[in-house]
Amino acid sequence: MATRGFVLYLLSGFSVAILSVLFVSDLSGYNPDHKRPSSPNSALLHSSSYGSITDAVWPELEFNWRLVVVTLIGFLGSACGTVGGVGGGGIFVPMLTLIVGFDTKSAAALSKCMIMGASVSSVWYNIRVPHPTKEVPILDYDLALLFQPMLMLGITIGVALSVVFPYWLITVLIIILFMGTSSRSFFKGLEMWKEETILKKEMVNQQETVVNSRGELLIDTQYEPLIPREEKSPMQLLCFNLRWKMISVLLLVWVAFLALQIIKNDVEVCSAWYWVLFCLQFPIALGVFGYESVKLYKEQKKRMSTGNRESICEASIEWTAVHIAFCSLCGILGGTVGGLLGSGGGFILGPLLLEIGVIPQVASATATFVMMFSSSLSVVEFYLLKRFPIPYAVYLTLVSVCAGFWGQFLIRRMITILRRASLIVFILSGVIFASALTMGVIGIETSVEMIRNHEFMGFLGFCSSQ
Numbered sequence: 001m002a003t004r005g006f007v008l009y010l011l012s013g014f015s016v017a018i019l020s021v022l023f024v025s026d027l028s029g030y031n032p033d034h035k036r037p038s039s040p041n042s043a044l045l046h047s048s049s050y051g052s053i054t055d056a057v058w059p060e061l062e063f064n065w066r067l068v069v070v071t072l073i074g075f076l077g078s079a080c081g082t083v084g085g086v087g088g089g090g091i092f093v094p095m096l097t098l099i100v101g102f103d104t105k106s107a108a109a110l111s112k113c114m115i116m117g118a119s120v121s122s123v124w125y126n127i128r129v130p131h132p133t134k135e136v137p138i139l140d141y142d143l144a145l146l147f148q149p150m151l152m153l154g155i156t157i158g159v160a161l162s163v164v165f166p167y168w169l170i171t172v173l174i175i176i177l178f179m180g181t182s183s184r185s186f187f188k189g190l191e192m193w194k195e196e197t198i199l200k201k202e203m204v205n206q207q208e209t210v211v212n213s214r215g216e217l218l219i220d221t222q223y224e225p226l227i228p229r230e231e232k233s234p235m236q237l238l239c240f241n242l243r244w245k246m247i248s249v250l251l252l253v254w255v256a257f258l259a260l261q262i263i264k265n266d267v268e269v270c271s272a273w274y275w276v277l278f279c280l281q282f283p284i285a286l287g288v289f290g291y292e293s294v295k296l297y298k299e300q301k302k303r304m305s306t307g308n309r310e311s312i313c314e315a316s317i318e319w320t321a322v323h324i325a326f327c328s329l330c331g332i333l334g335g336t337v338g339g340l341l342g343s344g345g346g347f348i349l350g351p352l353l354l355e356i357g358v359i360p361q362v363a364s365a366t367a368t369f370v371m372m373f374s375s376s377l378s379v380v381e382f383y384l385l386k387r388f389p390i391p392y393a394v395y396l397t398l399v400s401v402c403a404g405f406w407g408q409f410l411i412r413r414m415i416t417i418l419r420r421a422s423l424i425v426f427i428l429s430g431v432i433f434a435s436a437l438t439m440g441v442i443g444i445e446t447s448v449e450m451i452r453n454h455e456f457m458g459f460l461g462f463c464s465s466q
Helices: 002-019 065-084 089-100 104-126 141-164 167-206 234-241 244-265 272-305 321-341 346-355 360-384 390-418 422-452
Strands: none
Touching (some): 065 346, 089 104, 089 422, 141 272, 141 321, 167 321, 167 422, 244 272, 244 360, 321 346, 346 360, 346 422
């Protein structure tokens, strides 16, 4: 019921916001010669999508108070973002524009570098730790194969919408989405906190605690009490957590999307070849998604026929046609937000994995794993298009690499000490809420300025706005 209410909230909010464009577009005069301003919400994947009247502004990398502040905010944002599985793009873009002084398109590109760095280090950390409750990899490759292609497809759709949608509408949609997902995640965390409290009381009463050889408490509020298991060496854990066949498929999807984006950037916008290349993304994404969906659906039916109620993957939902369709829509929505905002899509994927029953540790690791592909796709293309200064990109990426690793390390220690896996959910909720505030405040301020300048507030033409 709660999930249906949340979906209804999003649909109604988005519908009202989009329909309101018909009324708002006439509030101010339209100057056809006035170019559209660059949106701080838009980390667009294509070079032609940056409709900015401003030139690239790349401050010199030098030690000063601005660099110190950016380092601290970037470190905390990357640490919390990767722990929550959301990246932190909603914090990085305003940080780089307001504090350092980058233009918005360069800030969006640097934001992708930071997300990629934090994601890579987090994935490296996660593949060297065991699953908290089961003898399976901590990365759920089935869910990664299900969501990664739809996430990348959604990013390209978000790029197109960012050109067509008025700036104020993008701001409103992001506020609606982020406030909804942060609230939903917060209440999910409260539910888990209560369950963990009950579990802790039961453990105290029974005077039983299960720890491994490193003294880490293995606790999960969703499953039965744990039993001791054989410890693996770091190298054994690394080999156990890696599934090369599935990783190869994910890499093939990544390479296919990257090749299409690079080729499309050299083709005239709205030409026949442009649309052919754009449409080629759909069979790639739908093919991989369809294969994984059929696999989960058949396995679900097979287990149901034998009376086996065990979950196929980390998600506790039943893989029916309705649930699979819901996941596909959420994957596209997450990617669309990533295209509009400059994130890796984790603002949708992280809460979604929790919603379908994935425990926080696995949800964080899997969402970060998927974000590593989506963010690195943009970084490679941005590099080829020379969209960011190399010194700043290297420095901020290194900061995020350190933050991603230490964020995962410290939060696991906190979970061990406090016996609260729900901390991950609260961090996720906090990062999304902070992003809603920063992007919302900046978006509202810019929208008000657009109204004062009598800029067009309605939908724009895709081809004419390139």
